[in-house]
Amino acid sequence: MSKLSFAVLAFVVAFSGTASAQSSDTRGACKADYDKFCAGIAPGGGKIIACLNAKRDQLSATCKAALDSRKK
Template identity: 50%
Template structure:
């Protein structure tokens, strides 16, 4: 579980931040927290980087929890 959470944090920092141009590659803590179960359930086998985690979430958009979906949508604003 600890490894999955670490991979999620690395993946979110490496794949979302550059696309969103967040300062210092910082992903909001609420996004990390609100999406970690979805990552473990849907995307834990996805190699981080290159936007693959976000692509996985998009591919499973009907399965992503409403809480995670809301957090991800707020990052796009």
């Protein structure tokens, strides 16, 4: 494996772990809000995040903070 291929592979693996951790953190922080406001929304294409953002003024502080951390 060339050095460039290894570097690209390492970057992809590192980035996917970070994205997955953020997604998992948001899921846990927003579960109650999702159940309350967006339960009928099927996952995929950012629809759940869009629903939560549309209900932002009604969300818990924990969920708002998790959504804000996704923007960074």
